[in-house]
Amino acid sequence: MKSFWCERAWLPDGVASRVLVRADRGRIVSVSTVDTIPLGCERLYGMVFPGFANAHSHAFHRGLRGRTHGDGGTFWTWRDRMYELASSLTPDSYLRLARAVYAEMAVAGVTAVGEFHYLHDGGNEMGEALRQAALDAGIRITLLDACYLAGGIGQPVSGVQERFSDGTGEKWAARVSDLREDDNTKIGAAIHSVRAVPRETLSLVAGAFPDRPLHVHLSEQPAENEACLEAYGLTPTQLLAEAGALSPRLTAVHATHLSTSDIHLLGSHGVGACFCPTTEADLADGIGPARELNDAGSPLSLGSDQHAVVDPLLEARGLEHGERLRTGQRGRFAPAELVAALTNHAALGWDAGRIEVGAPADLVAVRLDSARTAGCADEQVVLVATAADVSIVVSGGRVVARNGVHETLGDVGRLLTEAL
Template identity: 35%
Template sequence: MRALFARHALLPEGWRRDVVIEWDIHGDLTGVHPDSHPPLNVARADYVLPGMVNLHSHAFQRALGGLTERAGDGPDSFWTWRDLMYRFAASITPEQIEAIAAQLYVECLRHGYTSVCEFHYLQRAPGGQAYARVAETAERVAAGAHEAGMGLSLLPVLYSHAGFGAQPLKPGQERFRTGVDEVLGIVEALAPLRGGQFEAGAAPHSLRAAGIDQIRALAAGLPQARPLHIHIAEQQAEVEQCLAHTGRRPVAYLMDEIAVGARWCLVHATHLVESEVQSLAGSGAVAGLCPTTEANLGDGLFPLEPYLAAGGVFGVGSDSHVSQSPVEELRWLEYGQRLQHQRRNIAVGGAQREVGDFLWQAALRGGAQAAGRRVGALEAGRRADLLVLDGSHPNLDGVLDAEVLGRFLFCGNDNLVRDVLCGGRWVVQGGRHMAQDAIAQRYRQAVKQLREGSQ
């Protein structure tokens, strides 16, 4: 039966008990009924949560994880890491892109993500030649998500320049080269895949890589309901370059020149002044925060406390995939603020004083908005995406409802996600993905080929 009985379930209004959750053959929730009697022949669970949205992913970088942690001859930074990433991306094939994406999405599902926004900029063949099919690599990412059973918002990237002032692309960037018409062509080519589990938006890579007139044209050419994402103000050097070229800081410049609204996600937005915090929060756009990657690359800390005070919306993503766990992203989002302010329990709001509940619910809302899909809550009409936590684990033994997410996010490193339903399909049961072994074998082969090709 397409139903589940949850002794405890996290609904939009908070924790409810004895909840019957129902979905249809299309993978949409049709009913969520608290205070119910358990139906006959329906599976039961102790603790059920909506699946988390991963609002920022570069899937191919999963195969690079852990391989850039050796110090160079001089100071290492985001920019030295980027050079290593470019070299890694130079030879990757469409088949390898698909294999790596499928492996990543299996790992994300096992840890509690049920939707991913894929910021996809590997569009061309090694050397920069166009593929015969304009959406060749994008379709490979979509195929990896379909095999894994992951909900996907695919964002082909506009990437035309190496820096402010329309600097020509460097040799390592030729695989990323696109113009506005090409990106819109990829979006159009992906149209047959659109449905409950798939949406196609677009992403100007950054103010460095796309001119403001291009960004304006892309926003105008993309259907209004589709998501638009952009990297912005991730590094101090980017802020300095933007000031030198435009006389304005990146977020201020974008807000001045473009009608930024709710379909926008500004990824990182790490380095903001107070006026930018206020304008970003007031725009209704989502701040896309990736704490594990931002820490790994030495980016800095987002000004979360004043942003929340201004009513800002946020979500989290795994970006370069040094972690595939929403628990780790949310934990370090809060811990980074504690270290910065030397206080505790910072991510709260209104009447919600439970940090875990606030973080999970807020990230669900922001992630769903950024994905442009009907996800992020256990309510009729949304996608049937949910997590069943392991109620037998000692961390959840005898807990009150108000303690569940605090234990889940801030207690130990065991993965408490037992089962995952995504789009109405059980893709993870007992901690194992339905196609885990076959997908892992193809991933191992792809990584082996990449390593042999680099020697």
């Protein structure tokens, strides 16, 4: 049995003070308020949130940070740089890099990551490296194994894209079926995009693993929509609907350039939407209709995608700031809605993201006395704090990070420097 005393805690029914959380075998067994701090418990000062979920990650993209800005360019020229990086990785080097990236997430408060994985090499060695990396970093992983069969609509894969492809949808499904879940790993599926999965294969991928999470890059770029309309006379959302892919188990990543009917289709089917505000800004993707999607019935989640920034609190704030820039209105999302997106583990298939009995003992203590947070209202912490204010991170009842240093892996900057 482990005990954690929280100065303040973000509970399902609101913020409470002097909260005692007891955990056994990694799960919360009691939550109560106390007048006296019990002996022997871990003290968590500031505001304690449930563990954060990073619902969309490409771990190897971390190698691009600070290396793609010199000549401006576009999303498509950025993609060329990404392909160059992908061509250089081996299972061993990917393990080192992903371990460092997941450690960077852990010290920022992430306790579960959705890894949108398409660097396959026709086998599962890369996927197993990602599984081990998450275990080493002390966070749970949902390995969203992506089907990638085409270099564009009507185009074969070429060059490094051959490392992404299994050749056919059937071969992709057979390989993914060999992956096994465990206490720290869930296996999900992904349609890389309607550019990379042909129309005739979409329904196979969507139906291959019906009880597991399914993710898709959707309408990130106007060029994707234009190509899809020209080839099929349908938007990417309509094409997914035709394939029977729309359901609550699906999460649409980015969902930036959507029509009104697209928004209605996604929301009416309960499809989740994962926004990655810092990546979408970095790549000049645009600002998606987050409020409209949420109002239509799409639960929101957040991801760091290419890891231009690894700071879940900035992603949450970016969701609101994007809405303000897009509409000229403040308060498009209440702080509680931002925290709900920040802690949406359901998009990854985990029953987590809340401080209550039965949930995993995932706790993130955020300082209230820093230069950024001093004087803020309790309920508005999410709008001022950054990852630099995360003091202690507990994952599954175990402290994994203190004051920006990983408990077992040490200094994250050193890890990243060595891996890169």
